Amino acid sequence: MRLIPTLALCATALTAALPAVADDAPGKVVTIITSADAQTQLMGMVLTMQSMKTGASGHMLLCGPGGDIALKDAPESATAAQPPMGMSPQGLMQKIREAGATVEVCAIYLPGKGAEADVLLDGITVAKPPAMAAALMDPDARVLSF
Numbered sequence: 728m729r730l731i732p733t734l735a736l737c738a739t740a741l742t743a744a745l746p747a748v749a750d751d752a753p754g755k756v757v758t759i760i761t762s763a764d765a766q767t768q769l770m771g772m773v774l775t776m777q778s779m780k781t782g783a784s785g786h787m788l789l790c791g792p793g794g795d796i797a798l799k800d801a802p803e804s805a806t807a808a809q810p811p812m813g814m815s816p817q818g819l820m821q822k823i824r825e826a827g828a829t830v831e832v833c834a835i836y837l838p839g840k841g842a843e844a845d846v847l848l849d850g851i852t853v854a855k856p857p858a859m860a861a862a863l864m865d866p867d868a869r870v871l872s873f
Contacts, residue, residue, distance in 0.1 A: 755868040756783045760816075762873050763792030765804040768816035771873035776823055778869070785828030786862050787820070788854055793873075794836040796820050797851045817848075824850050831859070 756778040760771045779785045789797050796805045796817050805817045824830045831854035837844065844853060863870055 754783060755786065755862070755865060757786045757788070757862050757865075757868050757870045759788045759790065759870070759872045760793030760796065761791045763795075763804070765807065765809060765816055767873050768793060768796060768805070769809050769814065769819060771871060772814075772816055772819035772823060774871055775828065776819060776826070778871075779823065779826055779828065783869070785823055785826070786868075787823065787828055787830045788833060788859060789820075789830070789851075790833035790836060794832045794840075797830065797832050797847050799846060799848055821848065834859075 756775055758771050758775045760768055762768055762771075775785050775787060789795075795802050797820070798805070801817050806815045808815050808818075820830060830851045832847065832851065834854055834856055837846070837853060840846075862868060
């Protein structure tokens with residue numbers, strides 16, 4: 728007989744706690760890709776896309792070998808299909824950008840290559856260090872690094 732009031736009390740407490748749990752969900756995901764490894768790059772893209780599907784906004788920073796994903800003339804490692812879904816790091820990065828994420832290369836990436844912004848895919852820009860630092864320090868952001 729006491730079980731029903733206890734269950735009702737637990738259900739009420741759980742219902743009251745749900746908004747607090749929802750408030751803890753990250754509103755933003757900031758992903759930094761520096762690895763030259765295609766599987767590592769792709770996993771960073773997969774987790775970014777999955778985070779965005781939960782409602783988080785996406786912001787991606789591509790540095791060093793990770794920046795090569797953003798090139799119009801990207802290396803084969805960035806464009807080759809990977810198992811199990813046959814998606815490439817660059818292909819999924821473009822889908823992430825089309826889904827509303829900001830995709831940028833590090834401020835030192837292009838000067839380090841001796842290149843200009845015209846070598847980047849459309850919609851990809853160069854990060855501004857103060858804005859990127861603010862995105863990384865945002866208390867509502869989760870930072871993923873690959």
